[in-house]
Amino acid sequence: xxxxxxxxxxxxxxxxPKVTQRSDGxxxxxxxxxxxxxxxxxDDSFTQEAPTxxxxxxxxxxxxxxxxxFRKGDRFIAEGYVDTHDVAFADQVPERREEFRARHIGHxxxxxxxxxxxxxxxxxxPTSQLDTPTPAAGVPMCGLAV
Numbered sequence: 069x070x071x072x073x074x075x076x077x078x079x080x081x082x083x084x085p086k087v088t089q090r091s092d093g094x095x096x097x098x099x100x101x102x103x104x105x106x107x108x109x110x111d112d113s114f115t116q117e118a119p120t121x122x123x124x125x126x127x128x129x130x131x132x133x134x135x136x137x138f139r140k141g142d143r144f145i146a147e148g149y150v151d152t153h154d155v156a157f158a159d160q161v162p163e164r165r166e167e168f169r170a171r172h173i174g175h176x177x178x179x180x181x182x183x184x185x186x187x188x189x190x191x192x193x194p195t196s197q198l199d200t201p202t203p204a205a206g207v208p209m210c211g212l213a214v
Contacts, residue, residue, distance in 0.1 A: 077168050078145045078176060079103040082121055087135045090127065097131035099124055101144070101168070123167035134173055143176035 083100040090096050101124045105117040124146065126134055138144065148170040156162045175182060 074147045074171075075149050076145065076147050077101070077103070077122075077124070077170075079122075079143070081138060081140050081142045081144060084140050085135055085138060087131070094127050095129075095131045095135070097126045097135050099138075099140075123165070124170055125167050126170045126173065130171065130173065134170075138173070138175075143179035144173055145176050146170040146173040148172070 079101045081099050082102040085097055085099045088096045088098070100121050102119040102121050104119050106114045107117060108114055146168065148168055150166050151169050152164060152166050154162045155165050
């Protein structure tokens with residue numbers, strides 16, 4: 069059987085998470101995320117480039133749990149897919165936008181300390197208890213060695 073793979077995204081949460089309810093009653097979580105970019109130089113050093121910012125959206129139980137566990141500044145790794153749609157702004161031409169729709173998300177171990185709680189849990193209990201995360205803003209990912 070082939071190894072199952074999916075599109076992934078990593079970065080830092082750049083805005084406060086926003087929780088809303090969809091018309092079908094499902095929880096929807098949205099936040100802006102940043103991705104740092106680096107260029108490798110000929111001498112094997114790295115040059116930090118400007119970050120890019122994107123929308124990340126989750127729905128359902130994953131959104132409910134993520135809303136409790138994630139906050140602005142956290143580093144994350146997510147699995148999902150990219151969706152493209154048109155957004156209309158008042159008095160402007162509609163704009164084509166991309167958003168990452170996360171099906172699974174977790175904290176990036178290279179930047180976050182936490183303890184795993186493996187005790188039996190209720191169906192709605194979080195899967196881990198977070199310690200204070202390491203600072204995300206201003207910590208370059210270039211040449212990161214784990």
